[in-house]
Amino acid sequence: MRRLRTLVALTAFALQVTGCGIRASEVVEVGDPATVDVAAGSREGTLLYFVSSSSPGTLLPVVRQIDMPREAASSGTGDSGTGDLKGSSGKALVLLFEGPSRTERDAGMSTELPRSHVGLSMAASRSGVLVRLEGPVTGLSGLAQQQLICTAVHSGVPDPGAAVTLSGTDGSVGPAHCTV
Numbered sequence: 201m202r203r204l205r206t207l208v209a210l211t212a213f214a215l216q217v218t219g220c221g222i223r224a225s226e227v228v229e230v231g232d233p234a235t236v237d238v239a240a241g242s243r244e245g246t247l248l249y250f251v252s253s254s255s256p257g258t259l260l261p262v263v264r265q266i267d268m269p270r271e272a273a274s275s276g277t278g279d280s281g282t283g284d285l286k287g288s289s290g291k292a293l294v295l296l297f298e299g300p301s302r303t304e305r306d307a308g309m310s311t312e313l314p315r316s317h318v319g320l321s322m323a324a325s326r327s328g329v330l331v332r333l334e335g336p337v338t339g340l341s342g343l344a345q346q347q348l349i350c351t352a353v354h355s356g357v358p359d360p361g362a363a364v365t366l367s368g369t370d371g372s373v374g375p376a377h378c379t380v
Contacts, residue, residue, distance in 0.1 A: 246292040249350040249380060250300050251343060253308035259346055259380050261354070262304055266291050292355035293320050293331070296347060312344035322352060328363035328375050329353060337368030350378035 246266055249259045297318065300309040319334030331352050337345070349364040363375035 246295070246356075247351065247354040248292060248296050249347045249354075250304060250309035250311055251347070253310060257343065259343065259350060260309065261350070261380065262300070262309060264292075264295055264301070266295065292351050293322060293348070296351045311347065312341045313347055324357050324362065328365060329357055330365050330367060333366065333368040335368055336370040337366045337373050338371045340366075340373075345373055345376070346379060349374070349376055350380050353378050 245263045247261045248264050250262055252258045252260045296311070297313055297315070297320075299305075299311045299313070299315055314335075316335075321332045323330050329352050331348060340348075345366060348366055352364050353360050353362055361377065363377055365372055365374040365376075
């Protein structure tokens, strides 16, 4: 009986030492993640940046589905009714000022921006992005300014690393980059 116990113990030890025959290998590259092409529809997603209640002073991106006219979904332009804003870029800034949806508020999102609707325009150039507000910008908190900057550069601007200048009735802020 003692031989049997010794044999079982040695077998278990041998299996642990050998790793059951699985050999170590290098990382195997297999290419990019899978992508799926879908037909252009009437809904598009845009990123909005809101303040997280779980990490005060931290911005989190939220994907918001927006309705776009079929022509705008395929051509990238559309009338948002606010100055030079086009398509999802303009819609994103308008939605940002409207604040988080009920679901987003329930998830702990808030905003540092005033809920009042101000006139907006946005233009992108090689030197960066200019967001014009028909209201004050220098009095906005740093977090509110970052909400605008990050939402602007992640809403259809060709270079998401572009510098953003906020211009308002009381002066301008920037150029600054999204810190998220």
